[in-house]
Structure formats: C-alpha cells, structure tokens
Amino acid sequence: MAMSGRIAPSQANPAQPGASLRLRRLANHLGLFLVLLVLWETGSRLGWLDPLFYPRPSAILRSFWLVYFENANIWWHLYVSLGLVLAGFTAGSILGVGLGAVVGLNPLVRRYLQPYVIVLEATPRIAVAPLLIAALGFGAQSKIAIIMLVCFFAPFINTLSGVMNVPAEKLELFRSLRATKWQTLRKLVLPDAVPVIMAGERLALTAALSGVLVAEFIQRDQGIGSLILVYTRNLNMASAFACIFTLTIIGFGIFKGMELLDRWIAFWKHQDGRERVSAARARAHAEEA
Amino acid sequence: MKMLRMMAATTALATALVPLALSAQDLTEVRMINPLPRSTNFFPLVVGEALGYFEEEGVKVDLLPSDTSIPYVAFLQNGQADLAMLDPFETINALDAGAEINTVFEVMQNAPEGIGVPAGSSVQSMADLVGTTVGLVSDRDRAFLQAAMAAEGVSIDDVKTVVLGEAGPTLAAAMRDGNVSAIAGAAPDWIVLIANGIDTRLITPQSLLASPANTFSMAVSEIEAKREAVTGFLRAWCKGMHVATVNRDAVAEMLRQTVPEEWEIEEAGQLYLDMSIGMNVSVTEQCGQPQADVWTAIQPRMVESGGIAAARDVATFLNDSFIAAINDFDRAEVEAEAAAWFEANK
Numbered sequence: 001m002a003m004s005g006r007i008a009p010s011q012a013n014p015a016q017p018g019a020s021l022r023l024r025r026l027a028n029h030l031g032l033f034l035v036l037l038v039l040w041e042t043g044s045r046l047g048w049l050d051p052l053f054y055p056r057p058s059a060i061l062r063s064f065w066l067v068y069f070e071n072a073n074i075w076w077h078l079y080v081s082l083g084l085v086l087a088g089f090t091a092g093s094i095l096g097v098g099l100g101a102v103v104g105l106n107p108l109v110r111r112y113l114q115p116y117v118i119v120l121e122a123t124p125r126i127a128v129a130p131l132l133i134a135a136l137g138f139g140a141q142s143k144i145a146i147i148m149l150v151c152f153f154a155p156f157i158n159t160l161s162g163v164m165n166v167p168a169e170k171l172e173l174f175r176s177l178r179a180t181k182w183q184t185l186r187k188l189v190l191p192d193a194v195p196v197i198m199a200g201e202r203l204a205l206t207a208a209l210s211g212v213l214v215a216e217f218i219q220r221d222q223g224i225g226s227l228i229l230v231y232t233r234n235l236n237m238a239s240a241f242a243c244i245f246t247l248t249i250i251g252f253g254i255f256k257g258m259e260l261l262d263r264w265i266a267f268w269k270h271q272d273g274r275e276r277v278s279a280a281r282a283r284a285h286a287e288e289a
Numbered sequence: 290m291k292m293l294r295m296m297a298a299t300t301a302l303a304t305a306l307v308p309l310a311l312s313a314q315d316l317t318e319v320r321m322i323n324p325l326p327r328s329t330n331f332f333p334l335v336v337g338e339a340l341g342y343f344e345e346e347g348v349k350v351d352l353l354p355s356d357t358s359i360p361y362v363a364f365l366q367n368g369q370a371d372l373a374m375l376d377p378f379e380t381i382n383a384l385d386a387g388a389e390i391n392t393v394f395e396v397m398q399n400a401p402e403g404i405g406v407p408a409g410s411s412v413q414s415m416a417d418l419v420g421t422t423v424g425l426v427s428d429r430d431r432a433f434l435q436a437a438m439a440a441e442g443v444s445i446d447d448v449k450t451v452v453l454g455e456a457g458p459t460l461a462a463a464m465r466d467g468n469v470s471a472i473a474g475a476a477p478d479w480i481v482l483i484a485n486g487i488d489t490r491l492i493t494p495q496s497l498l499a500s501p502a503n504t505f506s507m508a509v510s511e512i513e514a515k516r517e518a519v520t521g522f523l524r525a526w527c528k529g530m531h532v533a534t535v536n537r538d539a540v541a542e543m544l545r546q547t548v549p550e551e552w553e554i555e556e557a558g559q560l561y562l563d564m565s566i567g568m569n570v571s572v573t574e575q576c577g578q579p580q581a582d583v584w585t586a587i588q589p590r591m592v593e594s595g596g597i598a599a600a601r602d603v604a605t606f607l608n609d610s611f612i613a614a615i616n617d618f619d620r621a622e623v624e625a626e627a628a629a630w631f632e633a634n635k
C-alpha cells in the first residue's frame with residue numbers, strides 16, 4: 001500500500017562501488033547525455049525535429065544565459081515558486097503525516113475518515129484549483145492550499161501504511177515489557193515507520209513542484225509557472241525549455257536531497273548510517289571516559 | 290560592545306524602515322483582475338508604474354492575473370477585486386445573472402479579438418468556414434466566433450469548434466498544419482504567429498472591429514467607497530497611454546526593462562508594442578470614455594449570435610462619472626517626464 005516510488009528505501013545495503021567505478025559510471029552517463037544532445041542539435045538543424053516543439057539545445061543554452069544572467073528575470077520567479085513549494089510541502093506533510101498517524105492508530109477514525117481522504121485524492125486537483133482560488137482569494141494562501149492538496153496524499157498513505165504495518169511480534173514484545181502507549185509509539189511505531197514516511201515525503205516534495213505549476217498556471221501573477229506561460233504564449237520555446245529544465249534540475253536535486261535526508265534520519269536502515277552513528281557514539285563515549 | 294553594535298544596527302534599520310512602512314500605508318490598494326501579468330499587451334500599467342504615476346496618485350496596484358476559467362465578476366461581488374477586465378459578452382451576461390456592476394472605463398476600444406486563417410487559405414469569409422473545424426484560443430472566444438458567424442448570416446452550429454489553449458506551439462502548429470480552418474483568438478495570438486514566420490490573415494467581419502473590449506467594471510456598491518483610489522488608478526493608466534502616443538521609444542524601453550521575457554526577440558517585442566498601441570490608445574476624445582452608441586449598436590448582433598439573451602439599456606450599466614477626473618492631467622508634463630526617464634534610462 002505504501003507509495004515508495006521507483007526507489008524504495010534500501011533494506012539491504014549493496015556493496016558500495018569503488019571511486020573509480022563511480023567515476024566511470026558518471027563518465028558513461030555524461031557521454032550518453034552528450035550524444036543525445038548532439039543528436040537533438042543535428043536533428044533540429046537538419047529539420048527533422050519541429051522547431052515549434054523542440055528548439056535547438058544551443059538555443060536553449062543561450063536562453064539559460066539570457067534568463068539567468070543577461071535579463072536575470074528568472075531569479076525572482078524561482079524565489080517565489082520555491083517559497084511556495086516549501087510552504088505547501090510543509091503544510092501538506094504535517095497534515096499528511098499527522099492525519100496518517102491518527103488514522104493508522106485509531107480504527108474508529110480510520111473507518112470514518114479514510115474514505116474521504118481517498119475520495120479527495122481521486123478528485124482532479126486542476127479542476128478544484130479555480131474553486132480554491134475563489135474560496136481562499138488571490139495570493140499565496142490559495143496557491144499553498146493547491147500545493148498542499150497535491151502533496152498531501154503520499155505522506156498520508158505512507159504514514160498510514162508504516163504505522164499499521166509494525167511487525168506483530170515487536171508489538172507483542174513491547175506489550176510484554178509493559179511499555180506505555182506513548183513509549184510504543186515513540187520507541188517502536190514511529191522509528192519503524194520513518195523509512196516509509198520518508199519515501200512518501202520524497203514523492204510529496206517532487207509533487208509539490210507540479211503543484212506550484214498548476215497554481216501558477218491559473219493564478220498568473222508571478223512564479224516560474226507564469227514565466228513558462230509567457231514564453232510559450234510568445235512561442236519563445238528555447239526560454240520556455242530553459243525554465244522547464246530548471247525545474248527538472250531542481251526536482252532532481254530535491255529528490256537526491258531527500259535521499260540524503262532519508263539516510264541521515266533513518267540511519268539504522270543503511271550500513272553507512274549505522275557505521276556513522278556508531279562511530280559518533282563511540283567517540284562520545286571515549287570523550288566521556 | 291558587540292551588543293551595543295547590534296543595538297545600533299537594529300535602531301538604524303528600524304529608523305530606515307519606518308518611513309517606508311508609513312509611505313506604504315499611505316497608498317490605497319487597487320486590485321485588478323485580468324488575464325495577463327504585466328505585459329506589453331497592457332503597456333499603460335507598465336508605463337504608469339515606471340514613471341511613478343500610480344504612487345503619485347496614492348495607489349498601489351495589486352494585479353490579479355488569472356486564467357479565464359476563473360469567473361472574474363465573482364471577484365467583484367465578493368470584494369476580492371476592485372476592477373475586473375471584462376469583454377462585452379461577459380459584461381451583459383454578468384448583468385443578466387444579477388451582478389450589480391458598472392462599466393467605468395474602456396481599456397481597448399477596438400476589439401482585439403479576431404478570426405484568423407493561414408495567409409494562403411482559400412477561406413475568404415465566415416461563410417467559407419461552414420462544415421469545417423474552427424479552433425478557439427480559449428472558451429472566451431466562443432462568443433466572439435458566434436457573433437462573427439452571425440454577422441455574415443451563418444451560425445456557430447455550422448462549424449465544429451475545438452479549444453486549442455493559449456500555448457503558442459499548439460496555435461502555431463494548428464495554423465501551419467491546417468488542423469483547423471481558422472482560429473478565433475486575440476491580437477497577441479496573431480502577432481506571435483506573424484513574428485515567428487507563420488503568416489496569418491484576418492477575416493473578422495468589419496462590423497465587429499469597432500467594439501469595446503477589455504473594459505474595466507466595478508461593483509456598484511464599491512464605486513463611491515473606492516472612487517478616489519480608482520480615479521487615481523485610471524488617471525495613471527491614461528497617463529501611461531498618453532506616453533505611447535508621444536514617445537514610443539520610451540515605452541519600448543520601459544517594457545524591455547519590466548517584461549524582458551516578451552522582448553528577448555526584439556522584432557516580436559516591437560510588433561507586439563505596435564499592435565498594443567493600436568488597441569490601447571483610446572479612439573474617443575477622452576481617454577477610456579464608455580461609448581454608449583457603440584454598446585447600443587453591438588448588442589443586437591450579440592443577441593443574434595446567441596451570445597447574450599437580450600439587449601440592455603446602456604444607461605443602466607455604462608458609468609462615465611470617472612472620465613472627466615481621470616482626463617484632468619497636464620499632458621505636456623507627462624511628455625517631459627517620459628522624455629526625462631528615457632534620457633536617463635536608454
């Protein structure tokens with residue numbers, strides 16, 4: 001039931017490749033990427049690719065220079081959009097994780113609340129967005145609400161799944177040790193659910209990027225979504241692509257960042273994390289001694 | 290010592306911020322809902338802001354650019370917007386739906402809407418479109434297509450319509466590849482196509498060209514409460530409009546600086562500005578004057594096309610009580626200020 005995306009938190013730890021192997025793999029990726037760019041550029045120059053839809057990579061590169069340095073008009077829009085992403089993601093996560101935990105821990109709440117949450121998820125957000133704007137008014141609040149709606153479900157469902165799937169024998173052990181409900185939650189349920197929750201958070205943060213675009217396509221005052229609209233409306237596809245690739249790079253960075261955060265928070269699920277924390281604790285003990 | 294320095298810095302910052310906060314408080318917010326963010330299309334706003342006319346009038350402009358799926362008039366009614374940019378169909382239909390609004394200013398007195406076909410198309414008139422598929426840039430354009438078809442004795446039911454959306458590539462591909470026989474859209478759509486080498490010819494019936502479009506409407510209940518601020522807003526808008534008639538180069542430079550995304554391709558920016566000046570500069574003697582005779586003349590056509598249910602007495606919704614005050618400014622002074630700005634910024 002948990003949504004873990006393509007990359008599930010690693011339960012087993014595969015052997016880490018050596019530095020030279022990692023470099024070789026990176027070089028292969030870069031090489032493949034360059035070949036694709038050359039093919040794209042050649043295809044565009046030879047007229048195989050429709051310039052209306054696929055501007056030349058060289059033109060996109062020039063647009064990167066324009067929007068970031070010469071005109072420098074992307075910075076403000078990026079700042080606005082990323083601020084909204086952060087606010088919407090935080091609100092959606094708090095709501096998703098909080099509600100997921102409550103629903104997971106309380107069968108009565110689960111029975112009555114879960115169907116509504118699933119119905120909410122099934123409702124297309126793009127259709128609800130204009131209504132949200134009408135209800136909440138113009139400005140950041142309605143955009144944040146849209147993003148929150150978009151990224152709420154993954155943390156909710158993953159928290160629910162994590163909380164409900166704690167191994168029965170561990171629960172039995174805590175019961176036999178006469179652990180209180182709070183101790184069980186703090187020492188067993190939450191730590192056990194954290195890796196699954198983190199997988200949900202990873203999906204939520206990348207979904208928040210799509211959410212901000214939906215919000216800015218409707219409420220077009222500022223933000224990277226409104227900038228993309230201006231560029232596509234004016235058929236300036238190279239600059240539109242520069243904005244879109246910016247979002248792709250940010251999305252990739254966010255995903256990788258969340259992976260690192262996951263390794264840091266749920267350190268006990270990864271060998272290197274366990275080693276790192278063990279070493280830190282050993283140092284602390286040694287200093288105390 | 291460190292603490293002392295921090296306190297001094299905080300005091301200095303607070304002292305610097307107080308006048309800013311006070312001056313921000315002195316400005317009255319005017320919230321305007323329209324389809325576009327700051328754009329060449331509505332250059333009077335950009336020019337007015339560049340020359341500080343809105344602030345001079347004590348107005349802070351809060352632009353609420355939104356997709357046309359949003360019912361603009363609802364935002365006048367619930368008080369979230371002070372001015373809404375509506376076309377004649379939206380105005381009459383809103384009045385029919387019970388919205389108590391007045392049209393106080395005509396932003397564009399020549400309809401920017403039109404019906405375009407590829408330059409080499411055999412289609413010469415609306416009648417030639419019968420039995421074909423016509424693309425709409427947005428749902429808003431359906432009413433205009435209806436009126437255009439009716440103006441030449443055919444019906445919108447005689448064609449199949451498809452909403453193409455505002456994305457340039459979709460419109461360009463549809464026009465270039467002949468996926469649709471014509472597109473109902475607005476002037477900026479044609480400019481973008483022409484600037485990108487896709488020649489387009491307009492077949493808009495002549496009778497529809499002289500039609501107010503993009504008017505400013507206000508909720509009747511807010512007119513007196515907001516009169517001063519809206520007067521200031523409209524006067525600043527008119528000053529911006531006036532600059533384009535005397536110093537086009539200054540306007541182009543202001544737009545280059547404010548909306549560089551529309552000017553990355555200089556030729557496209559220039560074309561866009563030319564078209565926008567043609568649409569924005571009022572044809573009436575007074576800037577933004579609501580034209581009762583034009584509204585009276587266009588309504589029967591709107592009824593005939595099925596776009597509105599019945600014609601309305603224009604006296605019930607056209608309100609020209611702002612016009613004298615907003616046109617009361619020194620044109621020579623505006624010209625001098627625009628010239629000085631250009632000299633300092635070119």
